[in-house]
Amino acid sequence: MKNSLNSLSEQELSALISKAQGLFESGLCCPLECGGSFPRPCGAVESGIKAASFSVHEGEEPPVSGWNGAGNIFFSGCSAKCVFCQNWPISHENNGRVYSIEEFGENVVKLLKKKVHNINLVTSDHYLARILESFRNIRNELTVPVVYNCNGAHTKELFEIILEISDIFLFDVKYADDVPSIEFSNIKEYVRYNTACLDRLLERNIPWVENDLGILQKGLIIRHLVLPGYVENSVKVIEKLKKYKDNGLNFKLSLMSQYFPAYKAHDHPSINRKLTKEEYSQVTSLVEKYDIDGWIQDLEE
Numbered sequence: 001m002k003n004s005l006n007s008l009s010e011q012e013l014s015a016l017i018s019k020a021q022g023l024f025e026s027g028l029c030c031p032l033e034c035g036g037s038f039p040r041p042c043g044a045v046e047s048g049i050k051a052a053s054f055s056v057h058e059g060e061e062p063p064v065s066g067w068n069g070a071g072n073i074f075f076s077g078c079s080a081k082c083v084f085c086q087n088w089p090i091s092h093e094n095n096g097r098v099y100s101i102e103e104f105g106e107n108v109v110k111l112l113k114k115k116v117h118n119i120n121l122v123t124s125d126h127y128l129a130r131i132l133e134s135f136r137n138i139r140n141e142l143t144v145p146v147v148y149n150c151n152g153a154h155t156k157e158l159f160e161i162i163l164e165i166s167d168i169f170l171f172d173v174k175y176a177d178d179v180p181s182i183e184f185s186n187i188k189e190y191v192r193y194n195t196a197c198l199d200r201l202l203e204r205n206i207p208w209v210e211n212d213l214g215i216l217q218k219g220l221i222i223r224h225l226v227l228p229g230y231v232e233n234s235v236k237v238i239e240k241l242k243k244y245k246d247n248g249l250n251f252k253l254s255l256m257s258q259y260f261p262a263y264k265a266h267d268h269p270s271i272n273r274k275l276t277k278e279e280y281s282q283v284t285s286l287v288e289k290y291d292i293d294g295w296i297q298d299l300e301e
Helices: 010-025 101-112 125-137 156-165 178-184 190-204 231-246 263-267 277-289
Strands: 049-057 070-075 097-099 119-122 146-150 168-172 216-225 252-256 294-296
Touching: 010 125, 010 156, 049 101, 049 125, 070 101, 097 101, 101 119, 101 125, 125 156, 146 156, 156 190, 168 190, 178 190, 216 231, 231 277, 252 277, 277 294
Parallel strands: 070 119, 119 146, 146 168, 168 216, 216 252, 252 294
Antiparallel strands: 049 070, 049 097
C-alpha cells in the first residue's frame, strides 16, 4: 500500500508545499494567526526546521509503536503552549537545534533505516511546508505511513493540507469547553477549531487499516488527557465523541491518565495535583457505557 504522500503526483505535492508556505509566511498556519512577524509565538525559526529529537519511540498506542517503534520527530515550539505540558522544554523553551531541509531529510532516512513502522510528526504545524519540501527529496525511501501527532486545533486551510499528506492521525481532543482552554492554553477558541477539524475528519472518514501483522497503516486515534479538577470537561469530551461515533466517525479512543503537574501547572491550584481514582473512574465508566473502542490507560496512584 502506498502512503498518502507517495500517492500524490509531483505537481500535487508541489502545490501543497506552496500553499503551506504561503500560510506560514502570512502567519495563518495556526489559530494564533500571528501575521507572520518574528519572533513567532509558536517558536518557529526564520529558516530551516528546529527539532528536539529524532527517536525510535515505543510509547505510542500498540498498533502505532508495534515492536520496532514509531519514528518520532519532536519539533521545537508549539502554538497551544499548555501550562501543564509534559514536554515543556520543547514546547515552551523551544529546545532543539535547527536543521537545513537536507539535514532534516538525512535524519528521517536514518530513522527509516532503524525499521520504524512510521514517521511520526509531533507538533509540526509551523514547519509543515519545509517538512514536505524535505520529504519530496526522499520520497523513494519514505514508504512507511506518515503520522500526524497534533494538538487538534488547526486552521481550515492548513488542515486540508494535513489531510492530504497524513495516513494516521494521533489527534487530541483536549477540551469540550473554552473555560479550561482560556485558562490553560494559548489557543483560546480551541473548541471551535477542534470541532471544525472533527467535522472535516467525519467527512473524510479515514478507514482503519492494519497490515497482516497488526501494524496500523491508516486510521484515526483520538486522544484525551483527563485533568484533575476538570472531570466535567472530560465527560463533555466523551459525550461529544459519542455523537461523532453515532454519526459514523471511524476512530479509536486513547484515554490517558498520565497527568502530573508539570511546568506552570504548579501555579494553578486547580491542577496542581495528580488525578484521583474517583475522578478517572467517572470518565472510564462513561467510555465503557458508550462502548467506545480503544485504549484506557491505567491510573498509577
